[in-house]
Amino acid sequence: KCRLIACEEAWTIPEVADELKKVARSPSQSLDKLLVAGIYDAEEDTSGYGKMNFLQGLLDVEEQRLPQMDEHGVDMHLLTLTAPGVQMFDADTATDLAALSNDRLAEICANRPDRFAGLGSFAPQSPKRAAKEVERVMTELKLNGLVVNSHTNGDYFDDYRFWPILEAAEAHDATIYIHPRAPSDSLKGPLQDYAMDSAMWGYGVEVGTMMLRMMASGVFDRFPNLKVCVGHMGEMVPFFIWRINFMNSRAQKVGRAPKTQRSMEEYFRDNFVFTTSGVEDHMALRYAIDRMGIDNVIWAIDYPYQPMKPAVDFIESFECTEAEMHALCHGNAERVFHIP
Ligand SMILES: COc1cc(C(=O)O)cc(C(=O)O)c1
Ligand SMILES: [Mn+2]
DSSP states (O other), X not given: OOOOEEEEXXXXXXXXXXXXXXXXXXOOOXXXXXXXXXXXXXXXXXSSSOOOOHHHHHHOSXXXXXXXXXXHTOOEEEEEEOTTTTTTSOXXXXXXXXXXXXXXXXXXXXXXXXXXXXXXXXXXXXXHHHHHHHHHHHHTSOOSOEEEOSOBTTBOTTSGGGHHHHHHHHHTTOOEEEOOOSOOTTTOGGGGSTTXXXXXXXXXXHHHHHHHHHHHHTHHHHSTTOOEEEOHHHHXXXXXXXXXXXXXXXXXXXXXXXXXXXXXXXXXHHHEEEEOTTOOOHHHHHHHHHHHOXXXXXXXXXXXXXXXXXXXXXXXXXXXXXXXXXXXXXXXXXXXXXXX
């Protein structure tokens, strides 16, 4: 029996949920509003998502989550403040609610250190205060890393304004889990129909765009020890990495992309790890392991958006060596997220 540590497990607190309810009723044009309304303002079905009971699952730790973990043999959940986190709020509200949720998360982890670990959140809207929160999360709250939901107000981490955050994360050996949210206003175009804003497609496009902007801009030359984790089997990048590498090196030669010290494939291999969250496909997992290396692949459920049992069955029925199974189920997570 392998120790099972699930590493993209969503959670929230009432104060953040209440603030997101206000967003649902605001004039915001953000594509996230479809989903936020469906989860946080579910009295009326304003999003086409119908009534989701995700909110109950997000707020809960002990009543439903823990018994299901016991039932299915899941030893730990690495908890993350669910998307879009605090990133749709004004800078002060976002900064305050990130700190509050980090305090609550630290309490949950201190209460049950053998069952829960956690990733601290921060408010990119105020990068300098966010960098201070990163330091507090890692040195005082002693959480296991950081989470952010891709863009903030349409800006991405290749933008130097966010670099104090990246510098603090690197300095504290804090892996940043870059989780999706709906595509930014400048990206959303044809993704506004057929639920393409969501986890089906827009999420992968949004995070994939963040990843490529970071790699192609040379962020990892500036912060060579910065570690990033993404979900969903690497947000399509592992499958496309040959083409990304080939076309970026050509773009560098003709001056359409900045010169970088390493190649896109090297950045993806050296500075990224990724989880299996929401991609319960054995062939995709075997390819990702063989293409990017077993040390870079971590099991996750994506609870409560994915049910727990199928994700456990998926990994426990995966044909691999014992060493691979240990790496996938807990070894890589223990290393990347400093879980004892
Ligand atoms: C914040 O709302 C979410 C919705 C879904 C979904 O399956 O509709 C998935 C995730 C997720 O992958 O975490 C998040
Ligand atoms: Mn998720």
